[in-house]
Amino acid sequence: MQPFEYAAPASVDEALALLARHGADAKVLAGGQSLVPLLNYRLARPRFVVDVNDLPLDEIRVDAGRVRLGALVRHSTLAASAVVARECPLLTEAAALIGNVRVRSLGTVGGSLAHADPAAELPLAMVALDARFELRSARGSRTVEVRDFFSGYLTTVLRPDELLTSVDAPPTRGAGTAVEEFSRRPGDFALVAVAAIVTIDRQGRVENARVAIGGIDGVPRRIPAVENALRGEPPATDRIARAAELARAEVTPQSDALASGEYRTLLAGVLTKRALARAVSRAMAVPA
C-alpha cells in the first residue's frame, strides 16, 4: 500500500464535492472488498480515498414499481431482505453465493457493480433483471440502463467524479428465477455463472425467458439464442436441454490458470440447463 489522503464525508453532496475536486486521483472506498486488495498489491495507487460508508445509501425499498437498492446495501443485508426475497428472489439467491460470510458482511451492492468483475454474481443478476443504475456527480445525476453500464472487463461508464448511488430492477413476481454458478471452491469467483428468469403462460408454454451468463466475456451478457429457442415452447426437460446446448455455441471463453476455455464452454451448457430447469419448475409452481 502507498500513503494516501483520506476523508469520510457525512453527506452525498460532500462526497461528490471531493470526487469533483480530486477526479481520477480519487478512489471510492465502500466495503473494501475490491479496493483494499488492489491497494495492497499496489495495483491501485490513489492519492485520495473517499470513504462513503457514512452516507445514507443503505436503504432497500419498493419504489414506483421497482425494487431499489441503495449502493451501500451489504450483501448480507440483501441476502436476508424479506422484501427482496418476495419481489426479486434472484437477488436473494445471487447474494447468498457471494464470497464468504466476511465478504458478504462488508461488501456492498454498489461496490460490486462499480468494480464490474465479469464473474461476480450481482452484475450477472442485474443483466438478467434489466436493472437501471443511478449515477450522481456534483454536475447532476443520470440514469443508465444495465446494457450501457458495463463497458468491459472491470470497467463501467462511471466517470471519475461520479458515484453510483442506487440500482433498481423490476420485480419478478409471477416468474421463476434461478442462479447456477460453478467455482473451484465455494465462495470463489465463478468460472461460469448463469441466471435465468422464466415466465410460463396459461397454456403452460414459456412466455418469456431471460438467460444471462457471466465469467465468459469481459461483461456478463444475455444469450438471446437460448431465450428465443424456448419462447412459446412447452418447457419439457429435453427441450430445455436442447436450448441450453445452444449456449455452448454462443460462447468463446478464454483460458486462465483456473480452467480452460473448453471447460468453461462445457459448464456454460450444463449451468444453463440447470438454471433453466430450476427457473421453470419455480415458474410452474407460481399460482396463476
Place this chain on the structure above:
Amino acid sequence: MRMIEGGHGFAGDPRAVGGVGGHIGAPHSVVGQRVVRHDARDKVQAATAYAGDWAMPGMLHGVVVRSPYPSARIRGIDTTKAAAMRGVACVLTARDVPRNTLMTDVPGQTTTVGPLRAKLHVLAEDRVRHQGEPVALVAAETLEQARDAADAVEVDYEPRPGVFDAEQALAPDAPKVHDEGNLLAHWRIARGDVDAAFAGAAVVVEGEYRTQFVDSAYLEPETGVAWIDSDGVITIRLSTQVIEHFRDVADVLDVPQNRVRVIGAYLGGGFGGKEDVTVEVYLGLLAVKTGRPVKMVWTRQESLLARAKRHPYRLRYRTAAAKTGEILAQDVELLGDSGAYAYLSALVLLYSTVTACGPYRVPAARVQARVAYTNNPPTSAMRGFGAMQTVFGYESQMDRVARALGLPPADVRKANALRRGDTLPVGQVIETHCALPELIDRAWAGLGAPTPPRAPHAKVGRGLACNLQPYGRIVWLHDWASAWVGFEMDGSLVVRCGCPDVGGGQASSLCQIAAEVLGVPIDRISVHIADSALTPLAGTTTASRQLYMSGNATLKASGELREQILGVAAKLLETSVADVDLAGGEVRAADGRTMPLRQVLAACARMGVPRSHLAVYHAPAGEPVDLTKGSGKIFPDYTFGCHAVELEVDTETGRVRLLKHVAAHDVGRAINPMSVEGQIEGGAVQGLGYAMMEEVVLEDGINLTTSFASYLIPTTVDVPDVEAIVLESGEGLGPFGARGIGEPPIGPPAAAVANAIEDATGARVTRLPMTPERVARALRLLT
C-alpha cells in the same frame, strides 16, 4: 496387533534401567494423555510472539529485489537512484556479499552423477535462472520506502532461452541451466529377475502419472528480524525449521560461526518450506551493513512466486502380478523437476526411489529415478519429501491390478503387505511391526454405511490408499540431537532443547516426556527451544524426526537426571534407589514415606550432585549403500498408514465432492493423542489439497498463481471431517515406542481419491490435481 502395556517396551526406557519399583509398571501418567499444549492458549489468544510480531527500536525494513525473468543474463545493476531515495539505508548486490555462495552437500550420492556439491548464490551474479530469483537487497526506514527503492533498482537483463520441462531439459540440445548440464541426480535400484517376473505374470498393468508443483502455503510467510547484539553477535530471530543455518549465515558473512545466533520463533507452519535458508542470510547482511535492526517479511506473492516448491514428477509404472493378486515385480521410472537450483532435490529423489514400490513385498524391482534442472522455480523439501509423489503411482497401480484381476483392492493390498523381516527392494530389512492389514481394515470399516447420491447425474465411490514414510534422517547422515533437563531449587523443571516447534507440538511433547520420567506435574515445566546460542542443538524439525530424536534426547536426559536425584533421595531416606520414586512433584518411598523434592534438591546442592543433565542421542548410523547392489539400510524405520475416502462425482461437470475421509496410522505410541490427531487431520487435508486443487501454474517459467485467488488451498468447506484412527504398536524407535507422524498422513489422500473416482465412474485420473476439468476429461466430457 501387539500392544505394549506399561512402558517396559524398549531397552532405552530409563526407568527400566533405574529399576525403580511401585509406579513403574503402572500405565503412563502423562505420556498418552490428551494434554492441552502450553502454546495452545497463547496461540488462540493471539499472544504468541511469532517472528513477524517482533519489533525493535530503530528497526529498518528489508526488501528483496527479484528477477522478473526465468532465464536471463545480468549485464549490469545500477543502484544509485535507489540508494539516493529518501529513507534508504543501503542497497546491496552480489558484490557486497563477503561469500556469495551457499553450498548444499549431498553425501552418499554414489551413482553416475557423482558426489554433489550444489551451489546457490545468495544474490544473483551474472545470471538469473528462475523468475523471482533474488538479485539485490534494500533496507529503508519504512516498508513503503524500501519497496519504492526496490522498484527503483535498475537491472539490465538480457533474456535468454530457458527450459521449462524436465523431459525437455534432458534433451541433448536443451539450454543448459547450469554449465555442468541439466541432469542433477540419478538413482537406480535393481533387485531380482524383473524380466522373468513379467514374462510369468498373470497380469501386467502399465500406468503413467503426473504430479504438479505445489507450495507449502503456510499461514506465515518467510519472516524474521536481525540485530547486532552485545559483543557484536549477529542475532537473527526468525521463522525457521533449522536454527543450524546460523553456520550458513556465518559463512556468507565471513565471520566465525560462534558470532551468529539464530533464535527460532514458534512457526506459523513450515512443511519443509523453511528447511532451506530463507530470510536469515539477507537479514544478516543488512544488519551488518547498517548496524541497525532489520526486519524482513516476504509477501504472500513473493513466497508463492519464488520459494521452493514440491517437485512435479512423471511416474511410469509397470506392475506384474499373479492371478492371486501377489505382486511379482515393479518396473518404475521416475523423473522430477528440480527447478533452477539443486537444494535438496537429490535427496528427495532418493526418498522416491526407496519408496517407489510402496509398503509391499516386491521380489523383483527395477527403479530408475532422475531429477533435472529447469528454469522453473526451485523445488526442495516439502512434507512427504519424495515419498509423497510415489504413493500416487504405486497405489493407483495396486487398484488397477485388483481391478484387472477382479479382486477387492483391500485384499490385494493385505496379501502383499510388508511384514517384519521382509526386505524392501533397496535391501533394507523391515525390523519393526507393520500393521498394514489392520490399518486397511480399520480405515475401510470407518467409512460406515454408503452415502446415496444426491442427484441423478451424481455417482458415489470409495477408494483407499496405503503408504510408508521414513522418519528420521538417512542413517549415513549420523543424526544426533541433544537436550538439557534441570530442576530449579523449588522443584520446578526446565527443559532446554534446540528443537524448533513448527506447530506440531514438538516442544510440548518434550515436556510430557520429562514429566513422565521425573514425576513433575506438566504445568511445573518450562521449555526453552530453538536458540542456537542457549539451547543444546537438536537438529532440524524435518523428516518427521523431532519426537524421535529430541524426544529420545529428552528421555535420556530425564532418565539420567532421575538417577542422580533418586540416588540422593535414597541416601536421605536411608533406603535403596530401587525403593524410591519421583511422582507428584515429590519423592515417594516404597514404604509410604515422602520427601519434598525441594529438600532433595537442596541436598544435591550440598553434596555436589548436579540437578541437571545434558544428554546427546545418537541415532543408529550406517554407511552409504550402493543402491544398485540393494544391500543396505537407508532409513531408521518407517511409519505405515492407510486412508479411505468416499466421494461423489458430478458426471456432467466432473466436480468431485468429498464425503468421508478416514485416516489410520500406526504411530507406535501417541505421546499426546491430540497432537497426533492434529498431525493426521492436517496432513490429510493438505494431501486432499494436493489431490484436488493445489497447483503452481507456470507458463514458460512465469508463475500464474501468486495469490490465494489463483493458488487454491482447501478451506473447511472443501473437505469432510477427517476421522483419525491411531494405532499404537509400541514398535517405533522414538521415546516410549513412538514413530514419526509429521509427514506420513499427507501421502495417501491423492491416490485414495483417484481410486474412489474410478470406483464411482470407471474413469481413471492420472494427473494431479484432479480438478473438475481433469475429471471431466477422464469422463470424456471434453475432447
